[in-house]
Amino acid sequence: MAVILDGKKMAQTVKQRLQQMIKQQGFTPKLGIILVGDDAASLIYVKNKQKAASEVGIETQLYHFDDQASSETLENLIQTLNADSDVHGILIQLPLPKSFNAAKILSEIDPQKDVDGFHPYNIGLLQYGAQTGLQPATPKGIMKLIKSTGLDLSGKNALVIGRSNIVGKPMAMMLLGADCTVTMAHSKTTDLKALCQNADIIVSATGCAKLIKQDWVKSGAVVIDVGMNRDEQGKLCGVVDFEGVCQKAGFITPVPGGVGPMTIAMLLDNVVEAYLKQHQI
Ligand code: NAD
Numbered sequence: 001m002a003v004i005l006d007g008k009k010m011a012q013t014v015k016q017r018l019q020q021m022i023k024q025q026g027f028t029p030k031l032g033i034i035l036v037g038d039d040a041a042s043l044i045y046v047k048n049k050q051k052a053a054s055e056v057g058i059e060t061q062l063y064h065f066d067d068q069a070s071s072e073t074l075e076n077l078i079q080t081l082n083a084d085s086d087v088h089g090i091l092i093q094l095p096l097p098k099s100f101n102a103a104k105i106l107s108e109i110d111p112q113k114d115v116d117g118f119h120p121y122n123i124g125l126l127q128y129g130a131q132t133g134l135q136p137a138t139p140k141g142i143m144k145l146i147k148s149t150g151l152d153l154s155g156k157n158a159l160v161i162g163r164s165n166i167v168g169k170p171m172a173m174m175l176l177g178a179d180c181t182v183t184m185a186h187s188k189t190t191d192l193k194a195l196c197q198n199a200d201i202i203v204s205a206t207g208c209a210k211l212i213k214q215d216w217v218k219s220g221a222v223v224i225d226v227g228m229n230r231d232e233q234g235k236l237c238g239v240v241d242f243e244g245v246c247q248k249a250g251f252i253t254p255v256p257g258g259v260g261p262m263t264i265a266m267l268l269d270n271v272v273e274a275y276l277k278q279h280q281i
Contacts, residue, residue: 002223002249005145011261014144015056018272022057029275030059031089031115032081034074036100037067042093049091052264058271061087067097074100075108082110088278089115089271094166112278115270118166126173134270139171141262142203142224143178149222149251154179159195161185161212161239162205167226171203192216204239214244223249226259 022029031053035046050060063077074092081087090113096102106114111121117136125133146153158180162168168184175182180201185192187206196202196216202223204212209229217223227239238255246252253259275281 002246002252003149004246005148005224005251005253005258007141007145007253007258007260007262010144010148011141011265014262014265014269015052018058018268019056021272025281027275027279028057028059029088029271030061030086031091031271032087033060033062033091033093034077035062035064035093036069036074037065037097039095042095046093049264049267053268053271056268058268067099071100071105074105078105078108082108082113085278087113088275089113091116091267113274115267115274116166117170117270123165123170126170129173129177134274135174136166136170137266137270138167138205138226138259138263139174140269141266142171142226142259143174144266145224145253145259145262146178146201146222151222153201156180156200157183157198158201158203159183159185159199160203160205161189161192162226164205167205171205175201175203206239208239209237210239210241212240212245214241214248217245217248219248220250221248222251223253224259225253225255227255228260 033046035042053060078090081090090109092106106118107120109119111119114122114134117134122133126135158175160168160172160182163184163186172182172184183195185195193216196212197218199218200221202221205226207229209231223240223245225238225240229237231237236256
């Protein structure tokens with residue numbers, strides 16, 4: 001049976017460390033959150049982020065617009081927050097409604113306040129292999145989960161399934177930075193099963209419930225499940241068929257309780273990192 005990589009527990013440890021640091025050093029990082037529209041999932045994600053931030057001592061300010069808001073309104077707000085030295089992080093809850101050019105709006109954020117790590121400057125630093133930029137929370141959390149296995153990652157075959165800008169692509173860069181031999185798969189990949197069978201590490205970020213089966217996975221592999229899907233009964237599940245795969249994998253993340261909590265913890269970590277850098281601490 002695979003060892004369960006407990007993201008909930010690890011996230012708790014990260015949050016306790018941040019809380020202690022904030023308390024001991026007596027500072028208050030502040031995060032501005034921009035939300036457009038009333039997408040039910042986005043409302044829940046924002047609420048969870050605000051709750052987690054408040055638990056560690058990070059102040060949040062939510063700017064909630066209806067989906068008729070103009071790009072100029074958002075860009076003006078971003079400029080105001082960029083210029084406000086009391087605001088250390090800016091987050092735009094994605095997805096933005098289709099009428100917005102998300103890439104353009106994200107690129108308006110001061111890279112030093114870009115706590116999601118989606119600004120082209122921070123993406124570029126990650127590409128260069130520099131550790132100085134703010135890095136996207138989900139892959140950053142996944143690297144911590146993978147490193148917690150204690151395995152030597154050098155030369156390992158890592159397969160990233162999904163090529164999104166927020167998970168798949170930065171994930172591949174981070175694994176490359178850890179000296180893995182990285183393969184990227186996506187919706188047009190022809191033989192995903194064969195690629196999985198050759199992988200020592202699988203990071204699966206697609207929207208397909210229970211896609212990865214037990215016989216797809218190499219014995220002892222590290223299997224990271226980024227999915228947040230619903231099964232036929234409406235129960236939350238991942239991209240990995242957990243019951244089967246955990247019989248064969250060496251390490252596996254559960255859904256829920258794996259990648260999700262680490263994503264929030266790494267966002268908070270990024271806000272504190274942004275604060276410390278802005279104050280040259
Ligand atoms: P996305 O939803 O933008 O795109 C899905 C990706 O999966 C695409 O790159 C596509 O090419 C690939 N894909 C789709 N079907 C495939 C198939 N059959 N075989 C191989 N690849 C396939 O990607 P995203 O934004 O990275 O999100 C992926 C999933 O991860 C979503 O379910 C999302 O809800 C979840 N997610 C979870 C967290 C978390 O913190 N737990 C964070 C981000 C995303």
